[in-house]
Amino acid sequence: MGKATGFMEYERKTAEERNPLSRQNDWNEYQKRMPVDELKRQGARCMDCGTPFCHTGIQLNGTDSGCPLYNLIPEWNDLVYRGHWKEALERLLKTNNFPEFTGRVCPAPCEGACTVAIYDPPVAIKSIEREIIDKGFDEGWIVPQPPKRRTEKKVAIVGSGPAGLAAADQLNKAGHWVTVFERDDRIGGLLMYGIPNMKLEKALVQRRVNLLKEEGIVFITNTEIGKDLTLEQIRNQYDAVILCAGAQKHRSLPIEGHDLNGVHYAMDYLTQSTKALLDSSYRESIHAEAKDVIVIGGGDTGADCVATALRQKCSSVVQFGRHPRLPDQRTDENPWPEYPFVFSLDYAYEEAKSRFGNDPRQYSIITKRIVGDHRGHVKELHTVEAEKIVDDQGNYTFRELPNTYKVWPAQLVLVAIGFEGTEDALLQGSGLEHHRRKVKAEYGKYITNVEGVFVAGDMRRGQSLIVWAIHEGREAARECDRFLMGTTQLP
Template sequence: MGKATGFMEYERKTAKERDPLSRQNDWGEYQLRMPETELKRQGARCMDCGTPFCHTGIPINGTDSGCPLYNLIPEWNDLVYRGRWKEALDRLLMTNNFPEFTGRVCPAPCEGACTVAIHDPAVAIKSIEREIIDKGFDEGWIVPQPPEKRTGKKVAVVGSGPAGLAAADQLNKVGHSVTVYERDDRIGGLLMYGIPNMKLEKRLVKRRVELLKAEGISFITRTEIGKDRTLDDLREEYDAVILCAGAQKHRDLPIEGRSLDGIHLAMKYLTQSTKALLDPEYRETIHAEGKDVIVIGGGDTGADCVATALRQKCSSVVQFGRHPRLPGERTEDNPWPEQPYVFTLDYAYEEAKARFGKDPRQYSIITKKILGDEKGHVKELHTVEAEKIFDENGNYSFKEIPGSEKVWPAQLVLIAIGFEGTEDSLLESSGLEHERRKVKAEYGKYETNLEGVFAAGDMRRGQSLIVWAIHEGREAARECDRFLMGETELP
C-alpha cells in the first residue's frame, strides 16, 4: 500500500451531511460530496492486509460479512490515495455494475469485515466507492460501450431492480439482445420506487437506465409477466429468460382494526411519495401532513417512512420495533468479521430528533389492536412492552410485560415489517417450482425447473441486500450465457 501507516495516522471520516432540520424542506440527497484531499487520506487508512476480508462476501451465523461482489477494495483504495482515479474507476467497474447505487444505499458489510475495524473505526469504503463513480461521471469517463457484435440470441429479463439490471448489463456486454420487462411505469424497481429520493436521487437511476439503453438494452414498462403476458409467451419469443421480479409481497399485520382507513403498507406509501415527486400531476391518496404517524417495523423501510413523513410535515412520528435497542458496541456473539449489530442514528432518526427533540424509535413494543373513530378511520393504537427471551437452543420468543400497556394517538399507520417473497401472479401461473414464495434455483447455477429459465436476486433468495441482488444478477447472466453459447467469458 502507498501509505503503510495511514490507518495509524488518520481518523475515519465519512461524507458530511446537510443540516438534519433544514433538509426536511426538500427531497434532495442528504449527504454531501467529500473533498479529494480527505478522500486520499481515507484511502490511505486501508491496511496492507495479508488476507483482506472486506471483499469476500460470505454469510457467517446468518449475517453478511464482506462484499459479495468481490470488489477489489484494497486496490481502489490505494489508487485513490495515489490520485489515480481513472484506474480506481476501472477496478471498481470490474466487479460492480452500479457503484452509484451501492455507494449510497448499501449497508456496507465490507466495512464490518474491514481489518482496521478489529480495534478502530473501519476504512470509509462506502464513501470512497461513491466518490470514485461520481468522479467517473463528472469527468466524462463513463460513456456508452455497446458490444462490437451481436450473437443473434435473445434474452428476456423480468424485473428492472438491481438484479435484473445487472443481469441485463452483463448479457448485453457479450452481445446478446436483451429486453427488460417492468410492471411499473418507470425502470428501476425498488431503486426507483422503494428507496426515497433523499437517499438515492432518481436522476441517478434515470442516468444509468439511459446509459444501458444507449448500449443496446430494450426496456418495456407497464407489463407484468403473469398478468399482461405469460412466462410461456416469453419462452416462445426468447432463447432464455431470467426472472428477477423481487420479493415484494408485504408481510401484513393481521390484528384487530387492520381494515380501518388510514392503515397502509409501507411500500405503497413510499411509491406514492416518489411518484408525486416525479409527476406533478400525480395525486397521492396517502399523505402525512398534519397527522400523528406511527410506523410499525424497525428496519430500513420503516426509517424511510419516518423521513418521508417528516418531509410531508407530519405532526409527530413514532416507529415501533419488537426487538430491544442494539448495544453500543459489538457483543461477544457478534464478533468481527460479522456485520456489526450496534446502535446507530440513521439519517431519518437524526431528522426526527432535530425536529421533535428525540429519537422516534420505541423498542420492545408489540401492537395489540387498532381502534378507529366513528367514521371508520384509525384513531389510536394499543401496545404492550415485551421481553425477548431465548431458550437453550438460541431460539427467541417475546413475553408481554404486565402493566406496560399504552395507547398511542395516530391518524396514519404504516406497516413495514418486511416481505414474504415473490407475489402470486408469476408464481401461480408459470409452472415454476417454488417454496415459501421463493423460486427454486440452486445458488451458483440459478436454473429453475423450466429449461432456459433462470432466477436470481430476492426472487430466489428472499429479501436481501442490493449487493447480493447485483451479485446474483451477474452470476445468473453468466450461467444464462453458458446455456446459450455452451461456454462463457463472463465472470
C-alpha cells in the first residue's frame, strides 16, 4: 500500500449526513458527498493485510463475513489513495455490476470483516465504493458498451431486481439477446419500489436501466409470469430462462386483528409511497399523516417505514422488535470477522429522535393482539415484554414477563416481519421443484429440474442481501452461458 501506516494516522470518517430534522421535509438522499482529500485519507487506512478478509464472501455461524462479490477492495482503496480514480473504477466494475446501489444500501459485511476492525473502526469501504462509481458517472467514464458480436441466442430473465439485472447485464456482455420481464410498471424490483428514495434515489436506478437499454437489453413491464404468461410459454420463445423473481410472499402475522383496516404489509406501504413520489397523479391508499404509527418488525424494512412515516407527518411512530437491544460492542459469541451485531442509530432512528426526542425502537416486545373500533379500523395494539432464552445449541425461545401488559394507540400498523419465499402464481403449474417456497437448484449450478430454466437470488436462497443477489445473478448468467454455448468466458 502507498501509506503503510495510514490506519494508525487517520481516523475513520464516513459521508456526512444532512440535518436529520430538516431532511424529513423532502425525499432526497440523506447522505452528502465526501471531499476527495478525505476519501484519499480513508483509502490510506487500508492496511495491506496478508489475508484481506473484506472480500472473502463467506458465512460464519450463519452470518455474512466479507463481500460475496469478492470485490477487490484493497486494490481500489490504494488506487483512491493515489488519486487514480479511473483505474479504481475499472477494478470495482470487474466484480460489481451496480456499485451505485451497493454503495448506498448494502449493510457492508466487508467492513465487519476488515482487519482494522479487530481493534479500531474499520476502513470506510462502503463510502469509498460509492464515491468511485459516482465519480465515474460524473466524469463521463461510464458509457454504453454494447457487445461487438451477437450469438443469436435468446434469454429471458424473470424479475428486474438486483439478481435479474446482474444476470441480464452479464449475458448481454456475452452477446446474447436478453429480455427482462417485470410485473410492475417500472424496472428495478425492490431497488425501485422496496427501498425508499432517501436511501436510493430512483433517478439512479433509472439511469442504470437506461444504460442497460442502450446496450441492447429489452425490458417488458406489467407482465407477470404465472399470470399474464406461463413459464412454458416463455420457454417456447427463448433458448434459456433465468428466474429472479425474488421472495416476495409476505410472512403473515397470525394474531387477532391482523385483518383490520389500517393494518398493512410494509412493502405495500413503501411501494405506494414511492409510486406517489414518482407519479403526481397516483394517490396512495396507505398514508401516515396525523396518525399514530406502529411498525412490527425490527429490521431494515421496518426502519424504512419509520423514515417514510416521518416524511408523511405522522403524529408518532414506534417500532417493535422481539429481540433485546444489541450490545454496544461485539460479544464473545460474535467475534471478528463475523458480521458485527452491535447497536447503532440508523438514519431513520436519528430522524425520529430529532423530531420526538427518543429512539422509536421498543425491544423485547411481543404483540398479542390488534384491536379495532366499531368501524373495523385499528385503534390499538396490546403487547407484553418477553425474555429471550437461548439453549446450548443456540436455539432460542421467548418467555413472556408478568405484569408487562401494555396498550398502544395506533391508527396505522405496518407489518415488517420478512418474507416466506416465492409467491404462488409463479410456483403453481410451473413444474419447478421447490421446498418451503424456495426453488430447488444447486448453489454454483443454478439449474432447476426444468430443462433450460435457471434460478438465482432470493427465489433460490430466500430473503438475503443485495450483494448475494448480484453474486447469484452473475453466477447464474455464467452457467446459463455455458449451457447455451458449451463453454463460457464469464467470471
